[in-house]
Amino acid sequence: MNIKNLINGIPWEEDASIRVLWLKAEGISRTQLASDINNYGEHVILPVILRSALFISSNALMADLAKLISQHEEAFLALKEVQFTRLTIVIISNDSLSLPQASSPVCLPQWFPILGGREVTVRISDVFDTAELEPLNGESARIEQFAKSLFEIESALVARLEAIAEVDDRAVRSLIDILNKDEAAASVSTALATYKLHLSEVQVPRAYRPGAKSKKSLLSKLIYQVTKSSPDTAAAFSKKMAAALDYPQSIQIKPPLFAVMLRPSVTLTVAEANCHFGILAFYQAYQLMNAAAHAGEYPSYPASLVLANAKDLARFLSDFFKVICDSGSVLESGKVPEMS
Known part of the structure; x- marks a missing residue:
């Protein structure tokens, strides 16, 4: 800076x-x-x-x-x-x-x-x-870091769903059906293959930018769930997401402040809450990346606010990624996907 x-x-x-x-x-x-x-x-x-x-x-x-x-x-x-x-x-x-x-x-x-x-x-x-920065696209906004983090998280999520589906694809079926609700029915294997192909076509992770309406990206489909949902509806979806991911209950992640502002009224388990924080964080990063791409349409903000927001979101995305990568057995099979 x-x-x-x-x-x-x-x-x-x-x-x-x-x-x-x-x-x-x-x-x-x-x-x-x-x-x-x-x-x-x-x-x-x-x-x-x-x-x-x-x-x-x-x-x-x-x-x-x-x-x-x-x-x-x-x-x-x-x-x-x-x-x-x-x-x-x-x-x-x-x-x-x-x-x-x-x-x-x-x-x-x-x-x-x-x-x-x-x-x-x-x-x-x-x-x-x-001080005020250029609207949401300065170095403090950390847009490239968010892009890389989202790409890594999406890769980890797809790998974990694939590992779970190999054990029991019925565990993933419910989530896939929700994500593909407005599309032609697709098998679990076909949906996961589509998500993997999309990721393989990304050449520069730090330039990755998911779109809320993409039909080929798992992360885009998760973000879309937030765009069309109330906090309670998004929380209900998070229950399905936690079950499909066999998300661990042992580690509670500190949510980003944005997620606290959208706290639902329903009670969630540790795993469900982490998934709820996750999709809200994905949505937050997606909106910040959109704002940075159209910086002229937004006002400037104090540098301390932009930086604090970026640090808070970056910290959560890092924690979420670690939990996905370091979590325990998949459906008690002992098979954990290897993710970098």
Whole structure:
């Protein structure tokens, strides 16, 4: 992610010429980060590295800011050689900003390169809470990661259904009938062969994008169940899905927040709940991928929100995949499909 572009994309408050942003280094060298975002021009971005115990108490917030400015007097004085109209001070810290982001007055020293000696009202805002990305298609959205995860999960699901069908295809029959409800009847083996052929034709997993109306993709058919269902109806389908997959009851996966918002009123077992979370996560990823593909039709959102949502969904998809791959016996036969 280009932090400098992120900062430049943050809208200015009306009539403001100075603003203060907080940037957590996230394990990156603060010195390197400062070098990357430093910018001289009509809009100056001046990074200052926080090396002392400041910004701990909200009562001393502006006093700490004044002290930090004094600690970096030489860097600010150098700006007197630059013609500029706006100044962004970026405080680079190893920690997150935990204090309230309220506006407060601060008296600038006489030597300050802009508005010196005057009292100005500023607030310290977190870069990632304030900045807005390009609509849902920036690096933080992790679209390619979702595509690869969905491809791997679909491959694992098809392999597991195939292994179960080899033991008893009646266990899979009910699920296949639901998925093919609006199509001509097909045997279990024919349906699974169609799903496998579809996956074999995918050349680049990180570019995989299931469609809710595809008749050849298992994942697309699972997503379609969500598009036409209420939370309770989707939960009822999840019971069939859990039974067909012989889904393990021993591991409960933490759901993505999106799935919590669509929690059904019916009671589900651990396996059924995991499958319900799963199809909702597939649907969430599908919608995010669609939004990224048509980015101009959607507004921008705070970078922290986009990133947190992506991390939450990516974590669930990874957990769901591991459970499918590492689960126990298939219909108590001891035969577990090998999946990469």
